Amino acid sequence: MSSKNTLLVVDQLKKHYTTPRKWLSKSRPPIQAVDGVSFSVARGETLSLVGESGCGKTTTAKSVMRLVEPTSGSVKLEGEELLSLDNEQMRLRRRDLQIIFQDPYASLNPRLSAGDIVAEPLKNFGLGSSAERKERVQWLFSKVGLRPEATKKYPHEFSGGQRQRLGIARALALNPKLIVCDEPVSALDVSVQAQVVNLLMDLQEEFGIAYLFVAHDLAVVRHISHRVAVMYLGHIVEVADRETLFSAPRHPYTEILLSAVPVPNPRTPAKRILLQGDPPSPANPPSGCRFHTRCPLAQPICKEQQPALTARTLDDDDSLPRREHWVACHFR
Ligand code: SF4
Numbered sequence: 001m002s003s004k005n006t007l008l009v010v011d012q013l014k015k016h017y018t019t020p021r022k023w024l025s026k027s028r029p030p031i032q033a034v035d036g037v038s039f040s041v042a043r044g045e046t047l048s049l050v051g052e053s054g055c056g057k058t059t060t061a062k063s064v065m066r067l068v069e070p071t072s073g074s075v076k077l078e079g080e081e082l083l084s085l086d087n088e089q090m091r092l093r094r095r096d097l098q099i100i101f102q103d104p105y106a107s108l109n110p111r112l113s114a115g116d117i118v119a120e121p122l123k124n125f126g127l128g129s130s131a132e133r134k135e136r137v138q139w140l141f142s143k144v145g146l147r148p149e150a151t152k153k154y155p156h157e158f159s160g161g162q163r164q165r166l167g168i169a170r171a172l173a174l175n176p177k178l179i180v181c182d183e184p185v186s187a188l189d190v191s192v193q194a195q196v197v198n199l200l201m202d203l204q205e206e207f208g209i210a211y212l213f214v215a216h217d218l219a220v221v222r223h224i225s226h227r228v229a230v231m232y233l234g235h236i237v238e239v240a241d242r243e244t245l246f247s248a249p250r251h252p253y254t255e256i257l258l259s260a261v262p263v264p265n266p267r268t269p270a271k272r273i274l275l276q277g278d279p280p281s282p283a284n285p286p287s288g289c290r291f292h293t294r295c296p297l298a299q300p301i302c303k304e305q306q307p308a309l310t311a312r313t314l315d316d317d318d319s320l321p322r323r324e325h326w327v328a329c330h331f332r
Helices: 057-065 087-096 114-124 130-143 148-152 160-172 190-207 218-224 242-247 252-259 300-304
Strands: 006-017 031-042 046-050 072-077 097-100 178-182 210-214 227-232 235-241 310-314 324-327
Touching: 006 057, 006 210, 031 046, 031 057, 031 210, 031 235, 046 057, 046 218, 057 097, 057 178, 057 210, 087 097, 097 160, 114 130, 114 148, 114 160, 130 148, 130 160, 160 190, 190 210, 190 218, 210 218, 227 242, 227 252, 235 242, 235 252, 242 324
Parallel strands: 046 210, 046 227, 097 178, 178 210
Antiparallel strands: 006 031, 006 072, 227 235, 235 324, 310 324
């Protein structure tokens, strides 16, 4: 899944959480939040991770940043293995790797002014004089659509959308190559969501930033993504460029997810397929294909053998989006 233009390569990433054993009870199996996930992101590309809550998409994104420490696997940024870096080396590498959180308010220090919040990463890396940092902060504010005088305000004086703009300005401060966007618009009003998504797209076009975009809103994903990876119970079950995924999904789980997306034309309503049952526990995932307990197409082999994520079509050029389609299903 890599090409000459590849920025990030994640290979067989796992994050298993061990749960403490209670006195006199048997040891509990680990929770397999992420279990062998592989994908790549090209420079200037948006790859979205989608799936039900609890599917492992946020844990995958945080593992890439090492905000949670992966259990095993490999995460390479421009060929450098991030999982073998010590704390100081990783701190320095984070200059290229930033994150925007779902709740901008919780991620902004309420005691710092907006200008100081955005200047903080520059200070931490010892970049520029005080006057140069001030100038850069003003420039960053203009880039994210905030007025220059807003540098003096505090986080509680901003609206939700403005606070997310502030979070984006802080993430942009160090000229990152990749920004992990963890549900960045799901806490915002619908009208504000569109503005923030369009801002992210404009910034990508101007600065060539790549996004690893975690979301559950498929309308937003369709708007912003070049490629989409669908996750189910800690596994990736389908990866494709946006057009292919939304027009010709192959994995039964993807078909069910997409059937729930509202259709713009009410005269041709899509047939909604209901997902049966609750997701199984990641501490005790089903054998074989993890989706077999809920899949309308399941056959006996699905219980026995785990289907590999295999390429259905592959286009090895460097244009965005790459035309490719990977599916983990015995029959699709
Ligand atoms: Fe369904 Fe079987 Fe395909 Fe899994 S492998 S998605 S259970 S048909």
